[in-house]
Amino acid sequence: MPNRVYKKVELVGTSLTGIEDAISNAVTKAAKTLNNIDWFEVVETRGHVQDGKVAHYQVVIKVGFRLEE
Amino acid sequence: MPNRVYKKVELVGTSLTGIEDAISNAVTKAAKTLNNIDWFEVVETRGHVQDGKVAHYQVVIKVGFRLEE
Amino acid sequence: MPNRVYKKVELVGTSLTGIEDAISNAVTKAAKTLNNIDWFEVVETRGHVQDGKVAHYQVVIKVGFRLEE
Amino acid sequence: MPNRVYKKVELVGTSLTGIEDAISNAVTKAAKTLNNIDWFEVVETRGHVQDGKVAHYQVVIKVGFRLEE
Amino acid sequence: MPNRVYKKVELVGTSLTGIEDAISNAVTKAAKTLNNIDWFEVVETRGHVQDGKVAHYQVVIKVGFRLEE
Amino acid sequence: MPNRVYKKVELVGTSLTGIEDAISNAVTKAAKTLNNIDWFEVVETRGHVQDGKVAHYQVVIKVGFRLEE
Amino acid sequence: MPNRVYKKVELVGTSLTGIEDAISNAVTKAAKTLNNIDWFEVVETRGHVQDGKVAHYQVVIKVGFRLEE
Amino acid sequence: MPNRVYKKVELVGTSLTGIEDAISNAVTKAAKTLNNIDWFEVVETRGHVQDGKVAHYQVVIKVGFRLEE
Amino acid sequence: MPNRVYKKVELVGTSLTGIEDAISNAVTKAAKTLNNIDWFEVVETRGHVQDGKVAHYQVVIKVGFRLEE
Amino acid sequence: MPNRVYKKVELVGTSLTGIEDAISNAVTKAAKTLNNIDWFEVVETRGHVQDGKVAHYQVVIKVGFRLEE
Amino acid sequence: MPNRVYKKVELVGTSLTGIEDAISNAVTKAAKTLNNIDWFEVVETRGHVQDGKVAHYQVVIKVGFRLEE
Amino acid sequence: MPNRVYKKVELVGTSLTGIEDAISNAVTKAAKTLNNIDWFEVVETRGHVQDGKVAHYQVVIKVGFRLEE
Numbered sequence: 001m002p003n004r005v006y007k008k009v010e011l012v013g014t015s016l017t018g019i020e021d022a023i024s025n026a027v028t029k030a031a032k033t034l035n036n037i038d039w040f041e042v043v044e045t046r047g048h049v050q051d052g053k054v055a056h057y058q059v060v061i062k063v064g065f066r067l068e069e
Numbered sequence: 070m071p072n073r074v075y076k077k078v079e080l081v082g083t084s085l086t087g088i089e090d091a092i093s094n095a096v097t098k099a100a101k102t103l104n105n106i107d108w109f110e111v112v113e114t115r116g117h118v119q120d121g122k123v124a125h126y127q128v129v130i131k132v133g134f135r136l137e138e
Numbered sequence: 139m140p141n142r143v144y145k146k147v148e149l150v151g152t153s154l155t156g157i158e159d160a161i162s163n164a165v166t167k168a169a170k171t172l173n174n175i176d177w178f179e180v181v182e183t184r185g186h187v188q189d190g191k192v193a194h195y196q197v198v199i200k201v202g203f204r205l206e207e
Numbered sequence: 208m209p210n211r212v213y214k215k216v217e218l219v220g221t222s223l224t225g226i227e228d229a230i231s232n233a234v235t236k237a238a239k240t241l242n243n244i245d246w247f248e249v250v251e252t253r254g255h256v257q258d259g260k261v262a263h264y265q266v267v268i269k270v271g272f273r274l275e276e
Numbered sequence: 277m278p279n280r281v282y283k284k285v286e287l288v289g290t291s292l293t294g295i296e297d298a299i300s301n302a303v304t305k306a307a308k309t310l311n312n313i314d315w316f317e318v319v320e321t322r323g324h325v326q327d328g329k330v331a332h333y334q335v336v337i338k339v340g341f342r343l344e345e
Numbered sequence: 346m347p348n349r350v351y352k353k354v355e356l357v358g359t360s361l362t363g364i365e366d367a368i369s370n371a372v373t374k375a376a377k378t379l380n381n382i383d384w385f386e387v388v389e390t391r392g393h394v395q396d397g398k399v400a401h402y403q404v405v406i407k408v409g410f411r412l413e414e
Numbered sequence: 415m416p417n418r419v420y421k422k423v424e425l426v427g428t429s430l431t432g433i434e435d436a437i438s439n440a441v442t443k444a445a446k447t448l449n450n451i452d453w454f455e456v457v458e459t460r461g462h463v464q465d466g467k468v469a470h471y472q473v474v475i476k477v478g479f480r481l482e483e
Numbered sequence: 484m485p486n487r488v489y490k491k492v493e494l495v496g497t498s499l500t501g502i503e504d505a506i507s508n509a510v511t512k513a514a515k516t517l518n519n520i521d522w523f524e525v526v527e528t529r530g531h532v533q534d535g536k537v538a539h540y541q542v543v544i545k546v547g548f549r550l551e552e
Numbered sequence: 553m554p555n556r557v558y559k560k561v562e563l564v565g566t567s568l569t570g571i572e573d574a575i576s577n578a579v580t581k582a583a584k585t586l587n588n589i590d591w592f593e594v595v596e597t598r599g600h601v602q603d604g605k606v607a608h609y610q611v612v613i614k615v616g617f618r619l620e621e
Numbered sequence: 622m623p624n625r626v627y628k629k630v631e632l633v634g635t636s637l638t639g640i641e642d643a644i645s646n647a648v649t650k651a652a653k654t655l656n657n658i659d660w661f662e663v664v665e666t667r668g669h670v671q672d673g674k675v676a677h678y679q680v681v682i683k684v685g686f687r688l689e690e
Numbered sequence: 691m692p693n694r695v696y697k698k699v700e701l702v703g704t705s706l707t708g709i710e711d712a713i714s715n716a717v718t719k720a721a722k723t724l725n726n727i728d729w730f731e732v733v734e735t736r737g738h739v740q741d742g743k744v745a746h747y748q749v750v751i752k753v754g755f756r757l758e759e
Numbered sequence: 760m761p762n763r764v765y766k767k768v769e770l771v772g773t774s775l776t777g778i779e780d781a782i783s784n785a786v787t788k789a790a791k792t793l794n795n796i797d798w799f800e801v802v803e804t805r806g807h808v809q810d811g812k813v814a815h816y817q818v819v820i821k822v823g824f825r826l827e828e
Contacts, residue, residue, distance in 0.1 A: 005650040006633035008681070012351035012409065018089045020156045023185070024192050029350040029412060031190025040192070042183040045111040047092070049132065052100025054093050054109070060353070063187065064633065067650060074236040075219035077267070081282035081340065087158045098281040098343060114180040116161070118201065121169025123162050123178070129284070133219065136236060143443040144426035146474070150696035150754065167695040167757060198698070202426065205443060212305040213288035215336070225365045227501045230530070231537050238535025247537070249528040252387040254368070256408065259376025261369050261385070270532065271288065274305060294572045296432045299461070300468050307466025316468070318459040321594040323575070325615065328583025330576050330592070339463065357627035357685065363503045374626040374688060390525040392506070394546065397514025399507050399523070405629070419719040420702035422750070434570045437599070438606050445604025454606070456597040477601065478702065481719060488788040489771035491819070495558035495616065512557040512619060543560070547771065550788060564765035564823065581764040581826060612767070639710045641777045644806070645813050652811025661813070663804040666732040668713070670753065673721025675714050675730070684808065708779045735801040737782070739822065742790025744783050744799070 004069070008062045009034075010043065015057050019045060022059040036066040073138070077131045078103075079112065084126050088114060091128040105135040142207070146200045147172075148181065153195050157183060160197040174204040211276070215269045216241075217250065222264050226252060229266040243273040280345070284338045285310075286319065291333050295321060298335040312342040349414070353407045354379075355388065360402050364390060367404040381411040418483070422476045423448075424457065429471050433459060436473040450480040487552070491545045492517075493526065498540050502528060505542040519549040556621070560614045561586075562595065567609050571597060574611040588618040625690070629683045630655075631664065636678050640666060643680040657687040694759070698752045699724075700733065705747050709735060712749040726756040763828070767821045768793075769802065774816050778804060781818040795825040 013026025023040060031037055044060040082095025092109060100106055113129040151164025161178060169175055182198040220233025230247060238244055251267040289302025299316060307313055320336040358371025368385060376382055389405040427440025437454060445451055458474040496509025506523060514520055527543040565578025575592060583589055596612040634647025644661060652658055665681040703716025713730060721727055734750040772785025782799060790796055803819040 003637070003646045004635050005647050006635075008631040008633065010353040010355075010407070010631075012353065014349050014351075016348070020192070020195075025348045026350050027187055027192055028190065031187075037187045037190060039187055040185050047109050049096055049100075049106045049108055052097065052106060054089070054096055057089075062631070072223070072232045073221050074233050075221075077217040077219065079217075079284040079286075079338070081284065083280050083282075085279070094279045095281050116178050118165055118169075118175045118177055121166065121175060123158070123165055126158075131217070141430070141439045142428050143440050144428075146424040146426065148424075148698040148700075148752070150698065152694050152696075154693070163693045164695050200424070210292070210301045211290050212302050213290075215286040215288065217286075227537070227540075234532055234537055235535065238532075244532045244535060246532055247530050254385050256372055256376075256382045256384055259373065259382060261365070261372055264365075269286070296468070296471075303463055303468055304466060307463075313463045313466060315463055316461050323592050325579055325583075325589045325591055328580060328589060330572070330579055333572075355629040355631075355683070357629065359625050359627075361624070370624045371626050392523050394510055394514075394520045394522055397511065397520060399503070399510055402503070417706070417715045418704050419716050420704075422700040422702065424700075434606070434609075441601055441606055442604065445601075451601045451604060453601055454599050476700070486775070486784045487773050488785050489773075491769040491771065493560040493562075493614070493769075495560065497556050497558075499555070508555045509557050545769070562767040562769075562821070564767065566763050566765075568762070577762045578764050641813070641816075648808055648813055649811065652808075658808045658811060660808055661806050668730050670717055670721075670727045670729055673718060673727060675710070675717055678710075737799050739786055739790075739796045739798055742787065742796060744779075744786055747779075 005067045006038065006064050007067055008064045010060065010062050012058055012060050015059075016055075017057075019057055019059055022057045023061055026059070026061055027063060030063050034063070034065050035068075037063050038066060039064045074136045075107065075133050076136055077133045079129065079131050081127055081129050084128075085124075086126075088126055088128055091126045092130055095128070095130055096132060099132050103132070103134050104137075106132050107135060108133045143205045144176065144202050145205055146202045148198065148200050150196055150198050153197075154193075155195075157195055157197055160195045161199055164197065164199050165201060168201050172201070172203050173206075175201050176204060177202045212274045213245065213271045214274055215271045217267065217269050219265055219267050222266075223262075224264075226264055226266055229264045230268055233266070233268055234270060237270050241270070241272050242275075244270050245273060246271045281343045282314065282340045283343055284340045286336065286338050288334055288336050291335075292331075293333075295333055295335055298333045299337055302335070302337055303339060306339050310339070310341050311344075313339050314342060315340045350412045351383065351409050352412055353409045355405065355407050357403055357405050360404075361400075362402075364402055364404055367402045368406055371404070371406055372408060375408050379408070379410050380413075382408050383411060384409045419481045420452065420478045421481055422478045424474065424476050426472055426474050429473075430469075431471075433471055433473055436471045437475055440473070440475055441477060444477050448477070448479050449482075451477050452480060453478045488550045489521065489547050490550055491547045493543065493545050495541055495543050498542075499538075500540075502540055502542055505540045506544055509542070509544055510546060513546050517546070517548050518551075520546050521549060522547045557619045558590065558616045559619055560616045562612065562614050564610055564612050567611075568607075569609075571609055571611055574609045575613055578611070578613050579615060582615050586615070586617050587620075589615050590618060591616045626688045627659065627685050628688055629685045631681065631683050633679055633681050636680075637676075638678075640678055640680055643678045644682055647680070647682055648684060651684050655684070655686050656689075658684050659687060660685045695757045696728065696754050697757055698754045700750065700752050702748055702750050705749075706745075707747075709747055709749055712747045713751055716749070716751055717753060720753050724753070724755050725758075727753050728756060729754045764826045765797065765823050766826055767823045769819065769821050771817055771819050774818075775814075776816075778816055778818055781816045782820055785818065785820055786822060789822050793822070793824050794827075796822050797825060798823045
């Protein structure tokens, strides 16, 4: 693992059903254009409320991926 | 949307089953006395342990709602 | 409750299925060697990604337990 | 000033024109129902973007006011 | 303890004599209008200085109380 | 709004005249290459001083935009 | 003092009377099993409220001690 | 630029008119006794409220200046 | 109060007896060379432990004072 | 320097030998695809341990670069 | 890697020569009593000054290690 | 050590060669005008990049020194 360099990008995943699903949506979306995603970190969890109920979750994550050598 | 003002209040929802349910309980409770709730933000996640098992979740959130003009 | 003293230790629970399960795994593990665990606090939520999908969750928690008098 | 107690509430002021105006809108609104407001603290500054331009500012503030004795 | 919801409000207690007294003044004041206060958290400790001496303490706390079911 | 994903990028806008102008410069610049910018968040405000006067403002913001589905 | 190593552990001291006493209770308790405690750092101050009065203080501290060489 | 050393001092500028003016007032004041001021960083923005209106802004900044070699 | 400027300096007060005394010692010391001290803010509370007992408190504060016009 | 805009990206440099080398590796890598890099900021320092020894350093940095006008 | 649990402990390494050496000293010391150390995170860097020179470095780290299954 | 008072000042040391050297430069510079410097704390590490290479390090530190009694 000599001197690898990684990049982190910040995404907001949304979901009607829950926090894990919002994370998964963001990771899946990122994986369409980024290879080598290695990890994610949750930065912030929030959501939208409508008619007195949670309408959807918004989870801000950072995903880290290895840059090609 | 001319010059709307919102207020944020801090609540702690609890749940026997999970984080989303604790959030939902706090939002539902708030909606009984507050109109126009628009969003929530998770501030802190913690919980109670009994007999070596998670007994309930305690999720501190802020809910934001629009003040009547 | 005269002058009780508690200790907090920091653990990382992992899970293939979700955040609550990762918390539960860490609490259960801690309870094998610690009596009187009273609460947990989530410090950080992150996870491992493989083949563009969340492979497992890593939840950093602190657990608090009462020291024997 | 013997043992006065103050309360702080969190508001979000919005404005089409700028940060000071958003603060002012929130303070003015609060002053309609709260007496004795003494100070404000900016917690967060953000805003909405439309068609590639800042559409309005959202400034989260706390206002502090003295509780009646 | 099924699904209880708590609210937190932010107060500033002041005192001529010390930090604990400032906390106590804020809690006592809050208890006049709020039932079921369960805990407080110190957010910030500051104070006023006059003629080169501490004139009074200002302690910002949050108090948490259970909302009626 | 089913499962939209947003990205946040961090920019530093500068301006000779003020904070709002620095924000606006960064948002306008970002909008040249990014569609669907929805919001900005101020991260840090600083500036350059020359000859004992504020020479220009530097405002670090994050802008959030919706990724194409 | 060549290359000494210290460890920090996190404790919660409680007291009916005040913050210093809560700190002291935690330090005294720690000193029963740890030698060479050198310092403490206050992490958080909170407490329990009963019948509208502060019932006890809970002070979270870290204590640092030198590991035997 | 071999091994220059800078110092930072913390100031609070006030203004009746706005945030930039408060920053400017603090920088101008500092420049009366300090040479070589290079930059400022906003630490906190707050203000005083009177009769339900913002009476003046208080902006806490740090200014950085090069120490003479 | 037209455009006053304040400065903040960071001090560490120590005391054998308690937190308020440590604050007071730092404020009194500062007042010997600084006029117009208006307020203090506690930044950090820590202390030295000797023979398993709190030996002295170290309280880091900032004191704010008005600069002469 | 009229109204320049900068972008910041977050990278993780790794190194077998030390923190400066990890920073340097990330900066060098970034400079292959980005012109006009002006500065870096260290966000976090961590590393991997193997067989009880530091195996490599991981330094999270942000690099800032000027966007072409 | 099914449901592994890790523990983190906080240490302060010291060194006469530099930051990496202080980290290394803490990790080496920890490895004498802990198996399976996987990573470290730098929490704080500070040091002692004597006769106007850095006398030694004190680096606060957390080390993470896998608990035996 | 009865009731000593310390002051902390914030400096930015720079160096072409590394972080320890930047710290050392700031401490050495401070020691020319301040007696009794006891410790330093690293606040922030950053640096300047030129031609795709780290040109110099900028380390923000606080130095603490005992005020004469």
